[in-house]
Amino acid sequence: MIRGIYTAASGLGVQQARLDVLANNLANASTSGFKADGVIQKPFPQLLLVEQQNLGPVEIGPRWRYVGATNQGAAVTGVVTNFSPGPLKPTGKNTHLALATANTFLVVQTPGGERYTRDGNLGIDSEGYLVDSRGNRVLGEAGPVQVKSDDFRITDGGEIILPGKGPAGRLRIVQFADLNLLTKTEDNYYTAPAGSAQPAAKPEVRQGYLEGSNVDPAASMVQLVSAVRSYEANQRLLQAQDQLLDLAVNRVGALR
Template sequence: MLRGIYTTASGLGVNQARLDLLANNLANASTSGYKADNLIQKPFSELLLIARQEDRTVPVDPGWRYVGVNNQGAAVTQTITSLAPGTLKQTGRNTDVALADAATFLVVQTPAGDRYTRDGRLDLDNQGYLVDSRGNRVLGEAGPIQVGRRDFQINDAGEIVLPGQGVVARLQVVTFANLDQVSKTGDNYFTAPAGAAQPAANPAVRQGYLEGSNVDPAASMVQLISVARSYEMNQRILQVEDQLLELAVNRVGALR
């Protein structure tokens, strides 16, 4: 019975993690450049009901037989992020940009260091620097980009052109040979090992567009309902296990 309680509790933990992940995906379904997370789970290490005797110096009863394995529930192994592209939507805003290549990222200067993002909702701060939606400065090939005015143009190569001045900067757009090196750090930012990011040969920048989230709201809602029901079922099983344990303690061993 205790084994059943522990197994059921592990199922509750996994379902809680899945609920939190799906809720976060749904909450960011309208966040520009957001990439959906997926949870990977697997059974706990399978435990032998009777342990194998690998050490031949330990006496083993001649009647010992291997009787199989017992699964002790489930566990979360990792969370992976889908980097599939979202749909590009035209906004008409001069400061909005999208990257047509799904393997490329903008580079942003944050207090924690340089980070990568697909969120192209840009703006200008009070000093005329190009910043992202969280107020962090967007990096160009020569550092933070100070344009000072809003009537700029950005071409497909990521070059920022001001009327009468020509090209004043170029967005730093990077790519990765192996997207498995890219991991989320929160706030719609990504990080990667040093040296993994390389300049994109074809930035494919689209001014006046934003990349939508790659979350499928309908599918996520169906999964959320399914996981919620699974969670409720685990709760009921846990209650039954608790009742059986109470019976075992208070009645089975009672003297009559």
């Protein structure tokens, strides 16, 4: 019965993680450049074997013997991001950009350091610098890009052209050899280890477009309903195990 309680509790933890991730995906279904997350889960015995292997060479004493494995439910091993591109939506605004090349990112200067994003919903701050939707300045190859007004053009390669003045710099667009190096943070940003971001070989920028989220709302709703039902099933199992334990302690064990 105790093992049954642990099994049901571990199932509740997994379904809670799924609910949190799915709810966040649905909340960002209309966020430009947002990439959906998914939960990876494994049976507990498999996780236990992995942990044992990481302990290194440990001698088993004469009092130890192998008794097999027991399934104590499941556990979350991580949350992964789906980096597949979202649909490009025309807006006609000069300050809206979309990266048509998969796995490329704009670089933004935030108070916490450089961040990477696919969100091209840009604007212009009071000093004429190109900023993202959170007011952080977008970086070019030579630093923050000053355009003064929204009367500018961006080439497919990311070069910024000002009317009557010519080139004003080029957007800093980067790519990663391994997308697993990226860590999603708040505000639709990503961080990565120093030196892992490399200049994109052939960036493709579409001015006047925004990349939509790659969240599938219909599929996410189906998964959300499934997670809720699984959560409720684990709740009922946990309550049943608790009732059995109560009977075992207070009735079966009672002396009459």
